[in-house]
Amino acid sequence: MLLQQLINGLTxxxxxxxxxxxxxxxxxxxxxxxxxxxxxxxxxAYMTIISLSLLTATGLTAxxxxxxxxxxxxxxxxxxxxxxxxxxxxxxxxxxxxxRLAPLISAIGMSIFLQNYVMLTQGSADKxxxxxxxxxxxxxxxxxxxxxxxxxxxxxxxxxISLHAxxxxxxxxxxxxxxAQDKKMASLVGINIDNVIMATFIIGSVLAAVAGFMVxxxxxxxxxxxxxxxxxxxxxxxxxxxxxxxxxxxxxxxLLGVLESLGAAYISSExxxxxxxxxxxxxxxxxxxxxLGERVPEKV
Amino acid sequence: xxxxxxxxIFASIWSGLLLLPFMGIGRSAIAAGILFAGFTLFTxxxxxxxxxxxxxLSHSVQDRICTIYGMxxxxxxxxxxxxxxxxxxxxxPLTINNYYIDVLTITGIYAILALGLNIVVxxxxxxxxxxxxxxxVGAYSYGILNTQFGISFxxxxxxxxxxAAFAGMLLGMVTLRLRGDYxxxxxxxxxxxxxxxxxxxxxxxRGPNGILGIQSPSIGGFVFSEPIHxxxxxxxxxxxxxxxxxxxxxxxxxxxxxxxRENEIAASAMGIDVTxxxxxxxxxxxxxxxxxxxxxxxxxxxxxxxxxxFLETVLVLSMVVLGGMGSxxxxxxxxxxxxxLPEIFRGFQDYRMLAFGGAMVLMMAxxxxxxxxxxxxxxxxxx
Numbered sequence: 001m002l003l004q005q006l007i008n009g010l011t012x013x014x015x016x017x018x019x020x021x022x023x024x025x026x027x028x029x030x031x032x033x034x035x036x037x038x039x040x041x042x043x044x045a046y047m048t049i050i051s052l053s054l055l056t057a058t059g060l061t062a063x064x065x066x067x068x069x070x071x072x073x074x075x076x077x078x079x080x081x082x083x084x085x086x087x088x089x090x091x092x093x094x095x096x097x098x099x100r101l102a103p104l105i106s107a108i109g110m111s112i113f114l115q116n117y118v119m120l121t122q123g124s125a126d127k128x129x130x131x132x133x134x135x136x137x138x139x140x141x142x143x144x145x146x147x148x149x150x151x152x153x154x155x156x157x158x159x160x161i162s163l164h165a166x167x168x169x170x171x172x173x174x175x176x177x178x179x180a181q182d183k184k185m186a187s188l189v190g191i192n193i194d195n196v197i198m199a200t201f202i203i204g205s206v207l208a209a210v211a212g213f214m215v216x217x218x219x220x221x222x223x224x225x226x227x228x229x230x231x232x233x234x235x236x237x238x239x240x241x242x243x244x245x246x247x248x249x250x251x252x253x254x255l256l257g258v259l260e261s262l263g264a265a266y267i268s269s270e271x272x273x274x275x276x277x278x279x280x281x282x283x284x285x286x287x288x289x290x291x292l293g294e295r296v297p298e299k300v
Numbered sequence: 301x302x303x304x305x306x307x308x309i310f311a312s313i314w315s316g317l318l319l320l321p322f323m324g325i326g327r328s329a330i331a332a333g334i335l336f337a338g339f340t341l342f343t344x345x346x347x348x349x350x351x352x353x354x355x356x357l358s359h360s361v362q363d364r365i366c367t368i369y370g371m372x373x374x375x376x377x378x379x380x381x382x383x384x385x386x387x388x389x390x391x392x393p394l395t396i397n398n399y400y401i402d403v404l405t406i407t408g409i410y411a412i413l414a415l416g417l418n419i420v421v422x423x424x425x426x427x428x429x430x431x432x433x434x435x436x437v438g439a440y441s442y443g444i445l446n447t448q449f450g451i452s453f454x455x456x457x458x459x460x461x462x463x464a465a466f467a468g469m470l471l472g473m474v475t476l477r478l479r480g481d482y483x484x485x486x487x488x489x490x491x492x493x494x495x496x497x498x499x500x501x502x503x504x505x506r507g508p509n510g511i512l513g514i515q516s517p518s519i520g521g522f523v524f525s526e527p528i529h530x531x532x533x534x535x536x537x538x539x540x541x542x543x544x545x546x547x548x549x550x551x552x553x554x555x556x557x558x559x560x561r562e563n564e565i566a567a568s569a570m571g572i573d574v575t576x577x578x579x580x581x582x583x584x585x586x587x588x589x590x591x592x593x594x595x596x597x598x599x600x601x602x603x604x605x606x607x608x609x610f611l612e613t614v615l616v617l618s619m620v621v622l623g624g625m626g627s628x629x630x631x632x633x634x635x636x637x638x639x640x641l642p643e644i645f646r647g648f649q650d651y652r653m654l655a656f657g658g659a660m661v662l663m664m665a666x667x668x669x670x671x672x673x674x675x676x677x678x679x680x681x682x683x
Contacts, residue, residue: 033481050321082318094665102664104427104481105621109660112614116654121322228610232492235485270500277489284478284486 003143005265006258011149011218013257014156018211019234020241020249021163022204028180028244029200030096035107036087038231039114040205043083044212045222046118047076049127061132077209083114084205085198093194111228119224127222152214159210160250163203167246172199180244229273233260236280242290251291308339386539393531401527405599407639408534409592412541414619414635415628416588419545421617422626423554424581425561429613430471430487433494434464434586436608438593443511443603444504453517457594464590465583472582476575491610498605510604517598530599537595541588546628548584557581558626611653618656621663624670633672 019041026034051072055061061068091110095103137146167173178186179196187193215230216222237256241248256276264272283290316332323331348354393401413435420428438460445451445459475486498505505511517524517533524530548554556577559567568574597603615638623634642652663670 033485035484047321079318079321082314086314086318091661091664098664098668100479100481101421101425101427101625102668104484105617106661106664108429108484108614108617109657109664111657112653113657113661116651116657118322120650120654121319229492232485232489236489239482271496274493274496277486277493280489281474281486284482285474288477288482 001142001265005261007143007145007149009258009261010254011152011257012261013237013254014153015211015215015218015253016230016234016237016257017250017253018156018159018207019230020237020253021160021246022208023235023238024241024243024246024249025176025200025204027238028246029176029183029197030092032092032100032103033107033235034087034092034201034204035104035231036091036111036114037204037208038227038229038234039111039118040080040084040087040227041208041212041215041230041234042118042222042224042227043114044076044080044209045216045226046122046127046212046224047079047209048072048213048216049129049222050122051075052130056130056132065132073210073213076213077206080205080209080212081202084201084208088198088201093197111231115224115227122224124224129216129220129222131220133217148218152218155210155214159207163207164246166203172196176200233276236276236283239280239290240283242292245290245292248290248292308336308343311339312336389535393528398527401531403639403643405527405531405534407636408531408538409596409599410616410619410639411538411632411635412534412588412592412595413616414623414631415541415545416585416592417616418585418620418626418628418631419548419557419588420581420585421620422624422631423549423557423561424578424585425557426578426581427481427484428471428487428582428585429484429610429617430489430491430494431585431589431616432608432610432612433471433491434467434589435593435596435612436494436498436605437464437467437586438590439597439603439607440498440505440511440593441590442594442597443514446514446597447511452515453594453598456598457591460590460594461587462590464593465587468582468584468586469579471586472579476578488610488613491608491613495605495608498608505605508605510602510606511597512602514597514601514603516601524598534595534599537591541591542628542632545588549628553577553580614653614656618660620670621660622670624672627670627672630670630672634670637671 019037022037022040023034026032026037052061052068055068055071060071087110091106092103095106133148135146137144137149139145167176175186175191175196176199178189178191179193183193186196215226233256234253237252238249239252240256241250241252256279259279260272260275263275267275312332312335315335316328319328319331322328349358389404393404413431416434417428417431420426420431441460441463442451442453442456445456446453451459471487471490475483478486499508501507524533556567556572559570559572560574560577564574596607619634619638620631621634622637623632624630638656642649648655
């Protein structure tokens with residue numbers, strides 16, 4: 001029982017961590033909470049279902065499941081990247097020098113817009129992921145670990161490690177770190193800030209796309225308001241680990257996933273969604289910089 | 301010139317591609333076409349305004365608007381305008397049917413909500429996304445007190461306001477140290493917790509079924525039963541709200557909030573107790589939501605968690621943003637527009653929230669001070 005809950009929690013946590021990375025990266029560079037990030041994840045989940053039904057119509061899914069899932073994943077990543085870019089261009093770039101409240105309200109507006117856009121075009125009923133994945137997995141007594149869970153955990157792990165390597169080793173990653181430290185200084189040494197910000201949004205959105213893809217397969221259900229709760233939880237994860245800190249987001253996501261599935265199993269399943277907020281409030285009161293965050297003095 | 305045309309072609313093709321998977325080929329092509337027309341119109345207008353002739357024209361138009369504004373500034377118009385509006389509001393319900401009276405009543409409820417949120421967001425500059433939770437506190441306190449303990453409307457309105465103010469103080473104390481965006485998310489989480497409690501604490505709130513059979517208000521032997529009775533009641537409440545908030549706005553408290561919003565550190569250096577003022581803003585803002593909630597429960601005699609969702613917060617927030625943060629006439633105009641426009645465009649009701657979301661983005665980009673901005677706010681938002 002406990003082990004099973006741990007496995008479920010780790011799977012959930014891996015998804016939260018992927019979304020949390022997008023929040024944390026944008027925050028690190030723009031010092032802005034990308035309120036519409038949860039909607040990008042929702043768009044990703046929808047794209048998965050839409051492109052899969054297209055591929056099923058052409059008959060590719062029946063021939064080769066792996067190939068068609070790969071195509072679905074690539075399409076989802078591409079469209080989410082496009083949505084993320086547009087989001088940045090439309091809602092954030094015109095307000096980059098505006099006071100803090102303006103981009104925040106604009107982001108909330110964007111989030112409402114995207115939710116309703118998906119609801120109007122795709123209908124308000126839940127969309128179902130078709131039963132095409134082979135069931136089964138490893139089991140030990142009462143505890144089972146499905147192949148899908150293994151896939152989710154390994155994919156997330158792989159993405160997180162590559163992100164880490166990307167930020168540490170590549171030129172663009174270095175430019176990102178420089179921009180996060182000091183935007184003006186970075187632009188003085190020849191870094192194109194606009195490109196760095198665009199790259200950040202693309203990476204964040206691609207990670208959210210993968211999260212949406214995996215959740216669509218894992219739960220089998222997709223709806224237009226799924227991004228709202230998932231977004232807040234992933235944000236909590238980012239704050240838990242220390243916002244702006246990449247390892248922190250991963251740690252926070254996994255901790256939150258485990259905490260939530262243990263809480264739902266042992267305390268109360270009705271209040272499952274409340275745990276994240278209670279954690280968020282407690283963290284912000286007692287350790288506002290998060291578990292791995294550094295203490296940053298407020299600039300005057 | 302060519303580059304600009306190229307740009308709007310690119311933007312519309314790009315949006316068409318974004319829409320493609322969700323809308324299909326035909327509809328996304330139409331949407332892209334409409335967007336192209338919109339972009340072209342926008343760039344043409346912008347080109348014209350920045351061209352020499354356009355500049356002369358726009359200056360003369362601006363001059364004329366300024367003269368009209370100057371005329372409006374004269375004291376007797378300034379005094380007379382609210383009186384004229386009030387007279388209109390007193391007479392109108394005698395000439396329209398019950399349905400429209402109800403629409404006006406709803407406008408009144410939202411006006412009180414929006415004016416209360418305006419204290420927190422517009423004056424104190426704290427983005428509170430959990431505001432509707434206080435509305436729920438008001439509505440449920442009357443619902444529970446009335447159905448369980450038989451307490452009548454008038455004491456309940458006071459109790460509801462006080463309970464909501466306490467809830468506001470609580471939230472204010474918890475979120476004291478948080479800045480803008482953190483505050484937004486924590487208050488949102490607060491709303492979700494309140495919503496979960498309303499849905500799951502069956503013994504007290506009756507869960508998703510809601511509370512039925514709440515008594516209508518009455519004075520002596522007179523029971524408020526017709527829509528028009530409620531209309532005049534909400535009108536009195538709304539006028540009272542405007543009066544009190546206007547007084548607060550122009551008192552030292554209002555000025556302290558604005559100073560705090562502009563620069564917290566400078567404000568506290570000038571001797572403003574930032575902690576106290578923040579909690580005061582939350583408590584005062586919340587108390588209006590509590591009053592609106594009690595009225596809501598009394599008017600419809602039925603409440604359920606469905607009425608207190610995040611979408612309501614968004615609706616109230618868009619009223620404040622559209623009308624003009626910090627400006628009382630602006631907020632009232634925003635409320636009237638957002639309730640009455642959807643009534644006129646009934647056929648497009650599904651697109652309501654889509655339009656609100658889009659409007660929030662566009663307002664922030666093009667007119668952050670709102671339709672009738674407060675002069676001080678305008679300076680702040682333009683940086």
